[in-house]
Amino acid sequence: MFTTPVRRAASLVRAQYGPHINGKFVEGSGSSIPVLNPATNQPITSVTSASPSDVASAITSAQEIFNAGTWSRAPVLERSKALTRLARLLEARVGDLAEVESLQTGRTIREMKVQLGRLPEWIDYFAALVRTQQGFVAPTQGPLLNYVTRVPLGVVAQITPFNHPLLIAVKKIAPALAAGNSVIVKPSELAPITVLEFAELAVEAGIPASALQILPGGPETGQAIVSDPRLRKVDVTAGTAAGRAIGSTVGKNLASYTAELGGKAPIVVFGDADLEASVNGASHGT
Numbered sequence: 001m002f003t004t005p006v007r008r009a010a011s012l013v014r015a016q017y018g019p020h021i022n023g024k025f026v027e028g029s030g031s032s033i034p035v036l037n038p039a040t041n042q043p044i045t046s047v048t049s050a051s052p053s054d055v056a057s058a059i060t061s062a063q064e065i066f067n068a069g070t071w072s073r074a075p076v077l078e079r080s081k082a083l084t085r086l087a088r089l090l091e092a093r094v095g096d097l098a099e100v101e102s103l104q105t106g107r108t109i110r111e112m113k114v115q116l117g118r119l120p121e122w123i124d125y126f127a128a129l130v131r132t133q134q135g136f137v138a139p140t141q142g143p144l145l146n147y148v149t150r151v152p153l154g155v156v157a158q159i160t161p162f163n164h165p166l167l168i169a170v171k172k173i174a175p176a177l178a179a180g181n182s183v184i185v186k187p188s189e190l191a192p193i194t195v196l197e198f199a200e201l202a203v204e205a206g207i208p209a210s211a212l213q214i215l216p217g218g219p220e221t222g223q224a225i226v227s228d229p230r231l232r233k234v235d236v237t238a239g240t241a242a243g244r245a246i247g248s249t250v251g252k253n254l255a256s257y258t259a260e261l262g263g264k265a266p267i268v269v270f271g272d273a274d275l276e277a278s279v280n281g282a283s284h285g286t
Contacts, residue, residue, distance in 0.1 A: 023209025038106035049217030062182035086205035152180035
């Protein structure tokens, strides 16, 4: 039987999700994947995968808006204000999103509330950073002008895992958007809900529709994304084997690649340890 908090979290979830393309949910033409509550193995909702054709369409839209300069060449103050609005909208939804995050990952609500509570700060940080970022003129000899300025890369893709869905997504999305890139995110098919809901907040905050698109799905979706030669960077958090495979694909297109792979955190508990304190520390870091 569901507890009251689980029922409430389930009530915050849509009956069906699809890719978030061009600022709205679309049906998607890929397969339907059930999203399960790992505590009960019961379905929470289902999500329609982004098919290779959906992926191609989303990347085309992302490239078009980048080339148009709607976001990529927008004044830094405009981008900063939009990100600040996004941070405030996320702040107002942290409680609800933490409950959904707990529901789809099986992690404790205590952990999720603390974890998600920090995410608006991260967005605020990059909103401030882009507003204060300056280029510089390097010293040279002779009648030369040598200067350095930062420009967005273009269309970038981010592959995020099941264990910290929104945390890791925001960590990647915030700096990429602040810099003016068009961002494609593939959340884990096991826990995509909060990342898809985050896209709705981005639209409400005034971030252009094609500047952030969420393409849920499994390996077929991921392969279609990372193999597209229009991508200028891929950032992935995954297992080591997946990271090697993705890196090999991305390298063929000479795109930039960042990977966080296969981290482990073993704990040894000796016989004379305080078991309750050990479990609490392992579960919550306190």
